[in-house]
Amino acid sequence: MASYQKALIAVDLSQESNEVIERGLSVANGCQVSLMHVIEPLTFAYGGDIPMDLSEVQEQLQNQAQDKLFKLASDNGISVDDCQVVVGQPASEIHRIADESDIDLIVVGSHGRSGLALLLGSTSNGVLHGANCDVLAVRVHPSD
Structure with missing residues (x-):
């Protein structure tokens, strides 16, 4: 079995992100690793219900996410040059970046x-079913 050449670790910036990164790095076993986070546009969440320009708020969210992602990268020995924060639908953006790279x-x-939450879907499920490469879904345990 050939080893992996390029791995993409997608995190949600929750407390469990380190667990996902650590597992990804152990499986990636020395290959080139990229780290990413996807922010859903505020217009997805609020649509046209809010009669105001949300671009400044969106930019602040992106900057905060980038700071958190850079910190996670630094803590795990990943170069900030190999990090990116993108705006869009998470599964689609992860597929796009994976294909482009x-x-x-x-x-x-x-x-x-499980149950209703599973029926409504999850990012990991969406990534798994549309990926053109191997996908490792790391079971994370929420911090109490």
Whole structure:
């Protein structure tokens, strides 16, 4: 079995992100690793219900996410040059970046949802079913 050449670790910036990164790095076993976070546009959440320009708020969210992602990268020995924060629908953006970068392993966290939450879908499920490469869904355990 050939080893992986390029891995993409997608995190949600929750407390469990380190767990996902650590597992991804252990499986990636020395290959080139990229770290990413996807922010859903505020217009997805609020649509046209709020009669105001949300671009400044969106930019602040992106800057905060980038700071957190850079900190996670630094704490785990990943170069900030290999990090990116993108805006869009998480599964679609992860697929896009993976395809554009010739990624052969995507690592995402999975919260193990069941019942109604599972029926409504999850990012890890969406990534798994649309990826053109291997996907590792790391079962994370929420911090109490």
